[in-house]
Amino acid sequence: MNFLIFIAPNGFKDETLSKVRAFFDKWGIRYKVSSYSTKECRGYHGAVVDPDINTNKVNTADFDGIILLDGPGIDQYRLQEFRPLLDLILRFNTNGKYVAAVGNSLRILARSNTIKGKKVSVPNDDEIKRLVLLFHGIPSEEGIEGADNVISIGDSGALEEKLVRMMSHIGVN
Secondary structure, three states: OOEEEEEEOEOHHHHHHHHHHEEEEEEEEEEEEEEEEOEEEEOOOOOOOOEEEEEEEOOOOOOOEEEEOOOHHHHHHHHHHHHHHHHHHHHHHHHOOOEEHHHHHHHHHHHOOOOOOOEEEEOHHHHHHHHHHHHOEEEEEEOOOOOOOOEEEOOOOOOHHHHHHHHHHOOOO
């Protein structure tokens, strides 16, 4: 299993990235961290990360899925309106690859037209709930929802438990 971890150029949640990396390492899942920055990315709490690959250069054939991480940088950069990212997620989805989002990165997932008719775990955020409904998703208060290849994690609280459920959903035990 090989995943792409997408982070905002600045303002990603450091703790979400560190938990996802540790979890993937523990489960033997290979990953690359990606962003649209060619420079180092800075987390909300000061972590500095050099992306392994620029998101513009991602070939979906090289990965089994993508996970979008949360943080204020999602809103700051208005990534839910960035067409190249939306198109990339749509390519992952069209090719039957996993597309997952945590917290406010669900804005991107909704705008990528991948949630129609699917239950989506949403955080306590009226704007995200509105987007889910606008793009014909079904809002859920569950901590994690998996529908086909689309996985939504409402927030990064108890993330390891939710990632275990994600692995179960995609058939990694």
